[in-house]
Amino acid sequence: xxxxxxAHCTVTDLDRAEDWYTxxxxxxxxxRPMPGLLEWHLGEDFGLQVWxxxxxAGRSTVVLGETDIDTxxxxxxxxxxxxxxxxxxxxxxxxxLTDPDGNRVIVMGA
Numbered sequence: 001x002x003x004x005x006x007a008h009c010t011v012t013d014l015d016r017a018e019d020w021y022t023x024x025x026x027x028x029x030x031x032r033p034m035p036g037l038l039e040w041h042l043g044e045d046f047g048l049q050v051w052x053x054x055x056x057a058g059r060s061t062v063v064l065g066e067t068d069i070d071t072x073x074x075x076x077x078x079x080x081x082x083x084x085x086x087x088x089x090x091x092x093x094x095x096x097l098t099d100p101d102g103n104r105v106i107v108m109g110a
Contacts, residue, residue, distance in 0.1 A: 058102035
């Protein structure tokens with residue numbers, strides 16, 4: 001039985017990615033399980049991994065649920081992550097973001 005889910009983004013520069021995801025998530029990684037891998041534990045049974053694998057970097061997409069999409073957009077602006085604001089998407093609103101390697105990070109919520 002599956003009891004945990006970790007979304008995954010591949011990057012070229014782990015230090016640069018750590019800075020970007022730390023700013024986005026408001027805190028540094030919770031774990032460094034092995035060289036080249038960072039983990040943010042976003043809940044008891046789910047989280048985000050950022051993995052240094054330059055040859056595959058920039059082809060990932062993760063979707064993060066957020067209770068207040070307008071606050072998430074303001075936060076992104078405040079920390080210098082460019083975006084075009086919340087947009088309609090899939091019965092909710094989404095905030096499409098792009099990390100420095102081109103990975104898509106979609107924040108969805110109300």
